[in-house]
Amino acid sequence: MKVKREFFRNLKELPTEELLAPGSPMCAGCGGLITLRLVLKVLGPNVVVVNAAGCLTMLAAYPYSPLRASWLYTTMGSAPAGAQGVRDALDVLIARGRLPASEDLRVVVLAGDGSTLDIGLSSMSGAIHRGLDFHYICYDNEAFGNTGFQGSSSSPFGSRTATSPAGTTQHKKDLFALWLAHRPPYAATVSAADPVDLAEKVRRSMQFRGPKLFVGLATCPPGWGIDPAQGHHVGKLALDTGIWPLKEAVHGEVRHTYVPDHLKPVEDYLQTQARFHHLFSPQRHDDILATIQNEVIGYWNEVRHREFPQTLLGELSRADLR
Amino acid sequence: MTTGLETGCALLTGNATAAWAARLADVDYVPAFPITPQTEIIESLAAWSSGGEIPARVVNLDSEHSMITAAGAAAATGCRAFTATSSQGLLYAMEALYTVAGWRVPFVLVNVSRGLAAPITLEPDHNDILAARDSGCIQIHAETCQEVLDSILMGYRIAEDPRVRLPVIVNMDGFYLSFTREPVALPDPARVRAFLPAFDPGAVAFRASRPIAQGVGALGGPLYTHFRHQAHLAARNALTVHEEVATAFELEFGRSYDVIERYQMDDAEYVLVMAGSFATKAKAAIHTLRARGRRVGLLRLRLIRPWPAEAIRRELAGRRAAAVIDQNISPGLGGILFQEVAATMISSQSRPGVMRSFVGGLGGKDISPGEFMHVVDVLENSGPDEPTEPELLYTEADWSQIHPLLVIAQTPDRHSNEEAAP
Numbered sequence: 001m002k003v004k005r006e007f008f009r010n011l012k013e014l015p016t017e018e019l020l021a022p023g024s025p026m027c028a029g030c031g032g033l034i035t036l037r038l039v040l041k042v043l044g045p046n047v048v049v050v051n052a053a054g055c056l057t058m059l060a061a062y063p064y065s066p067l068r069a070s071w072l073y074t075t076m077g078s079a080p081a082g083a084q085g086v087r088d089a090l091d092v093l094i095a096r097g098r099l100p101a102s103e104d105l106r107v108v109v110l111a112g113d114g115s116t117l118d119i120g121l122s123s124m125s126g127a128i129h130r131g132l133d134f135h136y137i138c139y140d141n142e143a144f145g146n147t148g149f150q151g152s153s154s155s156p157f158g159s160r161t162a163t164s165p166a167g168t169t170q171h172k173k174d175l176f177a178l179w180l181a182h183r184p185p186y187a188a189t190v191s192a193a194d195p196v197d198l199a200e201k202v203r204r205s206m207q208f209r210g211p212k213l214f215v216g217l218a219t220c221p222p223g224w225g226i227d228p229a230q231g232h233h234v235g236k237l238a239l240d241t242g243i244w245p246l247k248e249a250v251h252g253e254v255r256h257t258y259v260p261d262h263l264k265p266v267e268d269y270l271q272t273q274a275r276f277h278h279l280f281s282p283q284r285h286d287d288i289l290a291t292i293q294n295e296v297i298g299y300w301n302e303v304r305h306r307e308f309p310q311t312l313l314g315e316l317s318r319a320d321l322r
Numbered sequence: 323m324t325t326g327l328e329t330g331c332a333l334l335t336g337n338a339t340a341a342w343a344a345r346l347a348d349v350d351y352v353p354a355f356p357i358t359p360q361t362e363i364i365e366s367l368a369a370w371s372s373g374g375e376i377p378a379r380v381v382n383l384d385s386e387h388s389m390i391t392a393a394g395a396a397a398a399t400g401c402r403a404f405t406a407t408s409s410q411g412l413l414y415a416m417e418a419l420y421t422v423a424g425w426r427v428p429f430v431l432v433n434v435s436r437g438l439a440a441p442i443t444l445e446p447d448h449n450d451i452l453a454a455r456d457s458g459c460i461q462i463h464a465e466t467c468q469e470v471l472d473s474i475l476m477g478y479r480i481a482e483d484p485r486v487r488l489p490v491i492v493n494m495d496g497f498y499l500s501f502t503r504e505p506v507a508l509p510d511p512a513r514v515r516a517f518l519p520a521f522d523p524g525a526v527a528f529r530a531s532r533p534i535a536q537g538v539g540a541l542g543g544p545l546y547t548h549f550r551h552q553a554h555l556a557a558r559n560a561l562t563v564h565e566e567v568a569t570a571f572e573l574e575f576g577r578s579y580d581v582i583e584r585y586q587m588d589d590a591e592y593v594l595v596m597a598g599s600f601a602t603k604a605k606a607a608i609h610t611l612r613a614r615g616r617r618v619g620l621l622r623l624r625l626i627r628p629w630p631a632e633a634i635r636r637e638l639a640g641r642r643a644a645a646v647i648d649q650n651i652s653p654g655l656g657g658i659l660f661q662e663v664a665a666t667m668i669s670s671q672s673r674p675g676v677m678r679s680f681v682g683g684l685g686g687k688d689i690s691p692g693e694f695m696h697v698v699d700v701l702e703n704s705g706p707d708e709p710t711e712p713e714l715l716y717t718e719a720d721w722s723q724i725h726p727l728l729v730i731a732q733t734p735d736r737h738s739n740e741e742a743a744p
Contacts, residue, residue: 045533048528050395058539060535060538060539061541062538062541062545065535068533069533070528070533070535071534071536071537071538073536073537073538073539074395074537075387077387078388078391078418080388081384081388081391082392082394082395084381084388084392084395085353085392085394085396085398085403086395088353088379088381088401089350089351089399089403090399091379092377092378092396093400096350098400098520099529102531103531105528122388123388126383126384126385126388127384129384130381
């Protein structure tokens with residue numbers, strides 16, 4: 001089930017203009033890069049991207065930038081503060097009559113999950129708390145990808161990283177919930193595997209002043225251990241197994257924008273990636289697999305209960321998985 | 323507080339003076355984060371901003387790291403930014419400080435010096451500001467409240483000069499200056515505007531009509547070296563620009579500044595080298611010593627970055643002896659500025675025969691007249707071949723003050739034999 005869309009009904013309606021040129025130094029199949037490309041298509045060219053240290057930092061390496069947008073690299077832990085400085089400066093210059101409003105820009109933070117949920121958490125929290133008018137794009141590849149895939153607090157339970165070779169024992173921090181606790185006007189989870197949903201949300205968000213979150217699951221071929229050509233397929237499986245829910249919150253009101261009628265077993269997703277191989281080989285870890293599966297079922301039962309109480313959607317159980 | 327005062331002479335604390343300087347500089351943007359003893363600066367600006375007395379936007383950030391990032395980002399967008407911090411705050415911001423200096427953006431940061439933890443303390447020394455020594459920021463060390471005001475106004479001219487384009491840190495000593503009222507001449511705003519027109523960022527600012535990338539990566543040693551060396555040359559340019567700005571400042575306001583200050587230097591055989599407001603204590607001691615016929619002078623360092631090597635070489639050449647009194651300590655080495663002064667003089671044929679290193683005034687500990695006399699005695703009685711081990715300035719009175727505390731805490735008395743007792 002998909003929600004009704006106001007701006008983009010299908011792929012053909014997405015802007016054809018490319019604001020991110022090909023030829024960047026990103027890995028083949030980088031989900032973060034596709035996410036950025038789609039976001040920029042909708043936001044348009046009048047954007048300044050304020051970047052935190054991470055994989056996408058290498059987009060702009062002297063003297064080249066593949067972006068039509070402006071760019072400011074800050075540090076790993078203070079991109080939201082950089083966005084604050086740029087936004088405030090544009091506001092002050094326009095208010096004091098030193099800059100025509102036509103020179104204004106949308107301010108976009110571009111950060112990975114490690115910057116977002118670990119080193120830059122307080123800077124991000126501060127910017128949301130201050131009501132900064134900006135878009136926050138978190139490309140979530142669920143580890144510190146640029147340094148060789150060490151665990152971050154976004155690494156999912158059971159996943160292997162360079163610093164958790166036997167599998168991550170903690171559970172992934174919930175960035176979406178963390179944002180909602182700050183009461184922003186808009187927050188969304190997105191996936192490059194559903195570009196129309198992503199574009200629709202970016203377009204919807206543009207009517208709100210204040211902090212706006214976009215956290216996109218970013219397939220990471222070298223870190224996840226997948227073939228770059230399989231990126232879209234794996235991203236789609238994350239949606240169909242219910243592991244990566246697509247949702248948005250407008251002024252705190254949460255709704256899911258894609259509710260799978262039937263969930264695929266999480267194993268279908270996990271088995272595609274080397275970072276989960278140890279759960280299947282040399283022997284199966286049924287306890288860990290059950291924990292992951294039960295978390296997903298529990299999540300979606302709560303969604304059905306909260307968002308669709310009047311429908312005939314009954315409680316999911318493991319028998320419903322297809 | 324002095325709200326409502328427009329111009330003239332006022333009795334102001336160092337902190338109030340810094341706030342007034344930012345107001346007179348017509349700053350656009352003040353990202354802020356509180357820390358003792360600096361907080362009064364941002365409180366004053368926040369009060370003026372919220373009362374509509376100044377057009378600047380004052381925003382509380384979540385840390386000094388964020389605060390310096392925001393100040394740099396605003397400057398990179400074409401705003402005149404001002405901010406202030408102290409001590410731990412400056413260290414917390416250190417990564418951002420190097421970053422914004424690398425962006426080559428101009429703004430003024432006031433650091434109100436305070437000793438560093440641990441142990442945590444409140445009163446001043448210069449380990450905080452000297453930790454930022456290699457950040458690429460220009461450093462001006464003020465002795466008086468008037469110099470705080472003047473250095474901030476001059477600081478914007480230097481920072482914004484296309485030959486420099488670097489952040490400027492104006493340093494004052496916590497408590498001794500931050501909370502001490504002195505008479506300060508507040509210049510007429512119209513004359514400040516004439517001296518310091520609105521910041522023109524040129525083509526380097528974020529605009530819809532002209533996308534640019536700032537702060538981009540520079541991969542490979544040769545390219546990285548190029549940009550680092552450019553920052554070095556820009557900092558060196560600040561020596562020339564300071565001279566030009568000081569000339570313009572004197573023409574406009576009648577007060578004159580050099581990269582160093584000379585006090586009783588003309589015939590001085592023995593020279594004390596210092597920075598900051600404790601130089602005032604040295605001047606008082608020199609006054610007494612001069613009355614006793616001892617030819618002592620003071621060389622006060624105002625610019626510490628860029629390092630005024632030529633002026634130091636010129637001023638110390640031909641003197642009998644020089645003592646650098648460092649209000650900082652690099653554990654395992656001694657005083658930091660002594661190293662730089664000594665390195666500056668090493669190639670001079672006419673360098674002082676004796677150069678000695680003293681460490682004093684840590685965490686705001688007084689440097690008493692007796693301690694200055696002791697320093698001069700040491701200079702007079704030292705030969706050129708004697709070892710130049712740094713000496714800690716610490717008195718019997720200091721010792722008897724802390725000894726009971728050590729007894730209460732049952733702290734083993736390990737260091738008493740190293741203390742100098744003039």
